[in-house]
Amino acid sequence: MRSYRQYCPIARALDLVGERWTLLVVRELLLQGPCRFTDLRNGLPGIASNLLSGRLKELEEAGLISREEAPPPIATTLYALSPTGRALEPVLRALGMWGLQLLADEREEDAFQPHWLAYASSCFTTDGDPGAPPVVIQLLASGRAALIEIGPGGVQARVGRALAPDLTLEGRPRSALDLLTGAIDLAAATRAGLIATGNLDVLTRLRPIASIGRPPVEN
């Protein structure tokens, strides 16, 4: 394993998770929970299968993930984050917060999956009315689904489909993001091609934290 050979916590951390794709693998495991090889591959468009295989092996050796042979009816191996791996969440949150500004330019060639947006949303918003009953927002795109759950645990993101979401958002990721950050209102988002169905009031539950929503920094 390649190392920076520096007695520095940051360098040591990067020794383990600084290689290409590694933190994105952690992102997927964090959002999807225990999942199969194929689930990871689907959540990481562009990764080569040998590379994913190699990363999983390295991460297991480093103690960041565990590999478990699930009994039937699953009958396959599941990958899951260990506590040490889950402890990387603040790193992903910080990276995600910093990277938000970079989403201002929407590139047509970029892949998109709704759980990425759900996670971003859970990072930059808090529950605006913690006492109120829990609500669920469904995000749909590219034939996949993710959820933003607002409840006692705060704002949480996960992959999956809800039976009866309070609100469903579907459409161009940029307009959904702008709506969730509070950069635009629902009318503008709809005009930008977003389809929102359900109880639109649940959007008021999502309170974007300060210091986001500014235009992309040019300097």
Added chain:
Amino acid sequence: MRSYRQYCPIARALDLVGERWTLLVVRELLLQGPCRFTDLRNGLPGIASNLLSGRLKELEEAGLISREEAPPPIATTLYALSPTGRALEPVLRALGMWGLQLLADEREEDAFQPHWLAYASSCFTTDGDPGAPPVVIQLLASGRAALIEIGPGGVQARVGRALAPDLTLEGRPRSALDLLTGAIDLAAATRAGLIATGNLDVLTRLRPIASIGRPPVEN
């Protein structure tokens, strides 16, 4: 520039700072402030000069650093973080907090510089007596010097030498780290080869935050 091509804030962030050495360059600029090419190279033992040059160019294009021609008597170009670059600090803090556990094993071949430890310390401690007058701890190793400043701004780290530090620590990095995290007391640190001179009481000003100092996680 190589990109993950994913419309996800984490992936976009890694597009810019995910390559080898990049975040360590940011670490140095954050700790050293505006500095010369050689200062950066010294703070990044192991980096090839062409690679450092390349990274600086990329970071400038991305708007994370600025290059400035300083007038005499400096008469050289200084590199400095832009506001966007400085905004990466939470990322480095999170990585540093996570990487702390990895410092449990001390490898003889690893390079060490005192400002790395100073920064780590500023991440995992708070001022235990905010009302008290400011104090300065000097760290010495490998012929270099760094400072931990405890004052109105909290606990801050920077490269440099103090005229009259309240406390000076010199010796094996592991024992200094263990002392600062509270894992061992001063007597044990001294026994482990640490040399402490000055007012030893200032150590009580550094209050390690919870959830650190545990032994290295094996699972």
Added chain:
DNA sequence: CCGGATCCCCAGGGATACTG
């Protein structure tokens, strides 16, 4: 001495094909 640029070589990453 500082601030790089150039060159060569190899390991790690990307794409695709193939197999249990």
Added chain:
DNA sequence: CAGTATCCCTGGGGATCCGG
């Protein structure tokens, strides 16, 4: 479905060289 095998290529490591 869950990877492995293969081939190619790019980016990184290391040394050296060069202008100011």
